[in-house]
Amino acid sequence: MKKIAIVGGGIIGMTLASYLDKPNVHVTVFDNEVGQATKASAGIISPWLSKRRNKQWYQLAKEGAAFYEKLVVDFQLDHSVYTKSGTLLLRKKNDLVDLASLAEERKQDAPEIGEIALLSAEQTQQQLPLLGKFPALKISGGGRLDGAAYLNRLKKRAALNGVTLCQMAVAIKKEANHWVICQRETGESIDTFDFVALTAGPGLNQLLTTLDYKVDIRPQKGQLLSFTTNFKESTHWPVAMLDGESDLIPFSDGTILLGATHENDKGFDLTPTKEAYEHLRTVSQPFLSSDILFSGNLPDFRVGTRAYTSDFAPFFGPLPDDETLVVASGLGSSGLTTGPYIGYLLANYFQTNTFDSTLYQKKMETYIQKR
Numbered sequence: 001m002k003k004i005a006i007v008g009g010g011i012i013g014m015t016l017a018s019y020l021d022k023p024n025v026h027v028t029v030f031d032n033e034v035g036q037a038t039k040a041s042a043g044i045i046s047p048w049l050s051k052r053r054n055k056q057w058y059q060l061a062k063e064g065a066a067f068y069e070k071l072v073v074d075f076q077l078d079h080s081v082y083t084k085s086g087t088l089l090l091r092k093k094n095d096l097v098d099l100a101s102l103a104e105e106r107k108q109d110a111p112e113i114g115e116i117a118l119l120s121a122e123q124t125q126q127q128l129p130l131l132g133k134f135p136a137l138k139i140s141g142g143g144r145l146d147g148a149a150y151l152n153r154l155k156k157r158a159a160l161n162g163v164t165l166c167q168m169a170v171a172i173k174k175e176a177n178h179w180v181i182c183q184r185e186t187g188e189s190i191d192t193f194d195f196v197a198l199t200a201g202p203g204l205n206q207l208l209t210t211l212d213y214k215v216d217i218r219p220q221k222g223q224l225l226s227f228t229t230n231f232k233e234s235t236h237w238p239v240a241m242l243d244g245e246s247d248l249i250p251f252s253d254g255t256i257l258l259g260a261t262h263e264n265d266k267g268f269d270l271t272p273t274k275e276a277y278e279h280l281r282t283v284s285q286p287f288l289s290s291d292i293l294f295s296g297n298l299p300d301f302r303v304g305t306r307a308y309t310s311d312f313a314p315f316f317g318p319l320p321d322d323e324t325l326v327v328a329s330g331l332g333s334s335g336l337t338t339g340p341y342i343g344y345l346l347a348n349y350f351q352t353n354t355f356d357s358t359l360y361q362k363k364m365e366t367y368i369q370k371r
């Protein structure tokens with residue numbers, strides 16, 4: 001029996017655990033759920049028209065978005081967890097024409113983009129009445145994921161399939177040829193494992209530092225606003241990527257998310273701030289049809305910590321100098337899109353002992369080095 005510990009129960013860790021529930025493997029997931037990005041996230045799965053020029057990232061994000069077809073079937077995700085809502089992109093009129101031709105070009109090898117349509121200002125508002133009258137590009141293949149609901153679904157399934165879930169902060173050390181997982185605060189040993197997967201988001205740094213590695217990972221604070229509304233028709237509304245850095249994401253229960261901030265200088269701070277509220281209000285209000293969201297009760301905040309690297313690219317896989325230690329982090333703002341696919345690729349590694357991800361990322365040594 002292969003014993004595998006997964007440290008970090010966000011979207012990568014739980015997807016990995018769920019694809020590993022085979023009879024010859026025993027999996028334990030350790031997670032302290034502090035600042036978890038997956039639970040705090042906005043939920044947009046729509047990477048195709050990103051301005052990023054990193055080809056390896058695009059390949060991963062494109063395949064990650066396509067992978068949702070399989071994920072929905074494998075884990076029986078219903079519309080309350082994931083739905084192909086479609087995406088509206090609001091830009092200046094000339095930019096929309098360029099964006100539409102980029103979408104047509106990318107659709108050649110990403111048919112998941114679906115239908116591409118330039119919408120008039122009236123049509124945009126019909127699609128999502130919260131928006132003012134602006135022309136938009138609609139792609140029908142865009143989706144929205146409720147990160148917290150996804151994790152709940154997978155946790156229930158994992159528990160039924162014999163995966164052990166432990167809510168605690170842990171540290172790791174190597175003794176002889178096995179891994180020891182200890183309670184982080186007391187140092188008390190909990191259990192030993194043959195393999196460890198560290199899917200701890202920005203917490204990877206601390207875990208690897210104690211093993212004498214240097215890691216290129218930083219925390220980024222993300223805040224978004226969550227409005228509770230009675231909109232019944234929100235089930236059919238698409239998500240909207242507004243011009244600038246804010247997104248509007250309607251969920252089927254009437255929850256409307258607006259976000260998110262990208263704060264690189266706040267470390268692991270999780271305090272909701274008035275500045276974030278004012279910023280999100282200022283950047284989104286010009287696009288809204290009325291003051292309806294901001295005139296009612298104050299919204300709730302969601303705050304999480306993303307992990308990012310110097311070149312904003314993720315990394316994942318076994319460490320070159322120890323193939324029993326697997327890591328994945330640095331998913332930044334697009335981890336709901338790439339995370340499940342990364343979890344699946346790591347599960348394949350544990351099952352086959354082979355791993356080649358040159359299509360998707362630079363060498364692991366770019367991000368992690370022995371001191």
Ligand SMILES: Cc1cc2nc3c(=O)[nH]c(=O)nc-3n(C[C@H](O)[C@H](O)[C@H](O)COP(=O)(O)OP(=O)(O)OC[C@H]3O[C@@H](n4cnc5c(N)ncnc54)[C@H](O)[C@@H]3O)c2cc1C
Nearest residue numbers: 008010033034037038042043044170203222334335336337
């Ligand atoms: C506000 C916000 C909005 C976002 N919106 C989107 C979006 O619209 N689309 C998109 O694609 N992506 C989005 N993202 C990004 C996405 O949420 C993340 O990239 C992704 O969830 C990262 O997943 P992960 O599994 O790597 O890490 P996480 O989900 O952060 O999980 C890591 C877990 O490890 C645990 N952990 C860390 N150290 C330890 C330890 N020592 N012991 C035990 N547990 C530990 C943490 O508590 C945490 O629960 C957003 C993120 C934020 C914050």
